[in-house]
Amino acid sequence: MRRHRTPIFHFILRSVKNPATADEILQDAWLRMIQGAREFQRASRFTTWAYTVARNLCIDHARKAVHRRHPSLDQARDDDGATLGDGVAANDPGADRNAIGHQLQRSLVVAIESLPGDQREVFVLREYSNMSFKEIADVVGAPENTVKSRMRYALERLQSSLVEYEDYARTLG
Amino acid sequence: MDCETCNDLLLDLHYDELDVARAAEVRAHLEGCNDCRAASEGLGRTRVLASKLSLPDAPVHSATVMAALTSTSPVTAAVSGRVSAVIPIERAREARSVGWLQRVGELAMRRQVAMVAISLLMVGLGLRYLPFRSPTQSVTTEMSQPEVIPATELAPTPAPAPTPTAAPGFANSMRSRAPVARPMAPAEGRAQAQAARAQNLDALRGADLGSGSASDSVGSSSRGGRSAGSGPSDGLGRSSRLGQAEAPVAAAAAPAPSAAAAPGSYGGFAQVPADEERQLQAAMPPAPAPAPSSWSSARSSAESASSRGDLANAIANYQRALALDPPAAERQAIALALHRALNSAGRGEEANRIRAQYLTPAADPAALAGQVPSSVPRTQTGAGMAQPSAPRPAATRPARRSINNVQTDLNQSAY
Structure with a gap:
């Protein structure tokens, strides 16, 4: 659980876009997994099962919050212009030391959250949870080729969104 | 490799989901194709930028989750050999205890095992319901x-x-x-x-x-x-x-x-x-009413019936007396009486059959003695008795005097 805690939380956070809500959903997901341990089939991977539970909770939350408005991560909380996304990456020491890096963090969050939901979840699972395309296909219930297409579209969107950081990326790469 | 195929495989190449040979082909194509190489470099840069996103630390387990974890006494068990799963102790023990049962169940559910079991069942049922046959009693005997x-x-x-x-x-x-x-x-x-x-x-x-x-x-x-x-x-x-x-x-x-x-x-x-x-x-x-069991009583009954004019009863008793294997001489007399009764009853055809069977010189009394029991009982009525027996060669035995006398008497009565 400790091993999957951070990636799952990040997956939930990128889905619900609110750290507090993501925390609630994560705790609920743990409870579901503990209570549903008897139903867990050894034929499937625990990773796939855990992300499926978390994804279903995110979908339920999104359905309940259709008529509610939540502040976006890039929405300014106050007059200083700080956003929720700033808080998310606050623990990264490099974000404080490097202004470009700090700005990149914000831009990345905005770009990822601006992705369509099906592309976003595929991108997060592939890029940050290090799941294979086949496992992602099992989690989202779509064919593997569809997952790859969504991933390709997500990368192209991010590339166009982060075009201002291409030179920076070349220095890093 | 063409550009379209290379473009399809770029993702797999960047995420290391291609085998070595296929990855070498894609890299070889990228070396000679500027467009594909540019696309690949663009994907690479985006991935580099995305990797710079710092993942937030997940919050600690809430009290509710911890209570659930402690109440179920979770144990960490390997799942698929790579990840760990939270499985209650009770479930682990249960899984160990029923493991051999599941293996036996899976074995029993295989198709081959099911076919063998059905075959054995059919053989067993066949042996169970086959009738027991003693060594001295063959099937052909029973069938024939x-x-x-x-x-x-x-x-x-x-x-x-x-x-x-x-x-x-x-x-x-x-x-x-x-x-x-x-x-x-x-x-x-x-x-x-x-x-x-x-x-x-x-x-x-x-x-x-x-x-x-x-x-x-x-x-x-x-x-x-x-x-x-x-x-x-x-x-x-x-x-x-x-x-x-x-x-x-x-x-x-x-x-x-x-x-x-x-x-x-x-x-x-x-x-x-x-x-x-x-x-x-x-x-x-x-x-039925008890009938006379000897040819003499049958004959006497027939004679009494004949005296009363009951020709049908007389004919029946005469036929029965003939069937009871009387002596040769008496058989001739009974046959003659039967012949007369049949003629009197207007049943000349049957009378002729009796005459041909018992009263002709060719009808050997000795042969008739052996034929009567097997030929006569085939009917209890006159139909079977009217069937003539197989013709016998007249030269095998000389005609007896009594038969000749009866024949003469028969001719006189019939004509």
Whole structure:
């Protein structure tokens, strides 16, 4: 659980876009997994099962919050212009030391959250949870080729969104 | 590799999901294709930027989650050998205890095992329901021998009070069950067999002669081969048909039936269970009046009937007397009397048959002595007796004087 805690939380956070809500959903997901341990089939991977539970909770939350408005991560909380996304990456020491890096963090969050939901979840699972395309296909219930297409579209969107950081990326790469 | 294929495989290349050979092909194509290389570099830069996103630390477990974890005493078990899962201790123990059961269950559910089990079951059922055969009793013997028990043999003594309203269907079904009996004493002598046949014939004759429609039965049988008609004699008629069709065959096949000597053994046939015996007796038609058991008494009865003018009764008694194997001289006299009675009754065709069978010089009394028991019982009416026996060569034996005398007398009476 400790091993999957951070990636799952990040997956939930990128889905619900609110750290507090993501925390609630994560705790609920743990409870579901503990209570549903008897139903867990050894034929499937625990990773796939855990992300499926978390994804279903995110979908339920999104359905309940259709008529509610939540502040976006890039929405300014106050007059200083700080956003929720700033808080998310606050623990990264490099974000404080490097202004470009700090700005990149914000831009990345905005770009990822601006992705369509099906592309976003595929991108997060592939890029940050290090799941294979086949496992992602099992989690989202779509064919593997569809997952790859969504991933390709997500990368192209991010590339166009982060075009201002291409030179920076070349220095890093 | 073309650009389209390379473009499709770029993702797999960047995320290391291509095998070595395929990845080498894609890299070789990228070396010579600027467009594809530019696309690949763009994906690479985006991935580099995305990797710079710092993942937030997940919050610690809430009190509720911790309570759930401690209450279920979770243990960490390897799942798929790579990740760990939270599985309660109870479930782990249960999984260990039922593991061998699951393996046995999976083995039993395989298709091959199911087919073998079904085959063994079918073989077992076949062995279970096959009838037991003794070494001395072969299948061919059972199939070739007519295992028919006459209705009269199944009831060796006249039933004291049979049910007159016994359903004919039930009676037929019981008759159909009669052939299950098996011969059990094949070593008995031929004399006993003939005596038993004679007793069977007595019963069969009695079944017809004892009924009120005896003359009708004899007449109709001689004319059309049909048995007695309807009404009260219907049951007797059915019994007569049964005896006509089955009794001689069964008697000839069974070497030593001794009906009277062995009560309960049914004349040498295997013993029928008591309840089945009661059912058979109940299904039998009412027993006829006891008939004379010797040829002399039959002859005297025929003569008395003839003196009363009862030609039908006289003819029947004469036929029965002939069937009871009288001495040769007496057979001629009885045959002559029968011939006269048939002529008097206007049944010239049957009279001619009697004449040809018993009263011609070619009819050897010695040969007839051996033919009568086997040929006569084939009918209890006049139909079977009217059938001429096989022609015998006249030169084999000289004609006897008594036959010549009878022939002369016969010619005088007939013409």
